[in-house]
């Protein structure tokens with residue numbers, strides 16, 4: 001019976017039981033069975049299959065709403081610059097169109113709004129649509145009242161500028177809230193963008209990881225159609241290789257996970273051969289950041305490795321350059337050589353984990369991140385990456401433990 005429920009969730013919201021972990025779905029089903037007092041799963045299935053309302057309640061119980069303000073801060077820095085460029089290109093002919101989908105409880109679209117306002121844009125120069133399948137999280141976004149969990153990085157100066165502290169948390173200014181239109185939306189709905197103009201900037205982060213491959217491909221194609229020719233798509237770090245494989249081009253700024261449409265290829269002069277299979281352009285590797293010193297202040301969950309400023313920096317800088325140039329195999333080889341010459345090192349294993357992620361080999365990536373953590377229990381990036389995978393695999397408790405460890409004062413600052 002649980003298989004029927006899994007299939008229903010997949011067709012309704014794209015959720016792939018394998019990627020999120022079956023136990024997460026089972027837990028949500030048990031929670032709903034208790035809530036409506038139906039102890040037998042057969043009876044629950046009968047209710048569920050005939051009730052859109054119960055289906056929505058199950059969706060609410062199963063989604064992962066994890067988010068926080070200025071998650072991957074570099075992407076918001078990049079957005080501010082790109083938005084100014086785009087406005088100049090448009091010459092004031094219309095406001096910028098942006099979308100955050102899924103927006104969860106609002107931290108992402110509101111971060112977009114704050115980044116643009118702080119960059120000097122007037123509210124009339126842009127508009128942000130924010131959609132999510134969960135009404136519960138949208139309600140939180142409408143309230144605009146946030147607890148400490150929504151502020152996980154440094155610096156927090158944006159909180160001083162745009163929030164008021166009050167009982168129960170920090171209330172977001174109405175000026176920022178007015179820049180965002182919140183509404184229910186399902187990324188799988190084929191009519192979702194019907195009649196909508198394309199967007200200059202699309203944020204679709206940390207949802208594709210819960211879909212199976214055909215659904216990921218379908219969704220990315222739909223996002224590409226909805227992206228303006230000069231637009232930018234921001235996705236999550238674990239999703240970057242998917243974007244590359246679907247023909248999008250990394251914009252080439254580290255830690256932004258930002259992509260644009262590949263330029264149209266010139267039509268070859270020879271006669272067309274409609275039935276011949278077409279070769280796809282080779283996938284572009286996801287951009288990987290080079291090593292950065294531990295003292296850099298702004299990162300929440302940076303992808304960069306943390307290494308002391310020694311000659312080792314040169315080695316990892318080279319590995320980063322190779323990876324960013326799409327030369328994954330050479331980058332891999334450099335790591336192996338480093339291991340052979342210098343013995344086991346957390347940094348080498350961390351990089352092998354990242355390179356495994358680039359190749360979409362999650363199992364191998366996790367194994368390398370674990371090795372890195374074994375050698376350096378405070379390796380923040382390995383902790384964060386492994387946590388993201390565990391979260392996606394349906395082990396939120398283990399993921400939270402790792403996230404907490406990654407944020408201990410020795411390796412990161414907290415508010």
Ligand SMILES: C[S@@+](CC[C@H](N)C(=O)[O-])C[C@H]1O[C@@H](n2cnc3c(N)ncnc32)[C@H](O)[C@@H]1O
Nearest residue numbers: 013063065066067102104133134186187205206
């Ligand atoms: C991990 S959060 C991501 C939030 C934000 N984009 C970020 O990266 O911080 C995932 C969100 O996806 C939403 N979601 C799940 N399936 C969806 C679908 N098919 N369409 C729209 N939203 C969906 C969930 O309700 C949840 O709020």
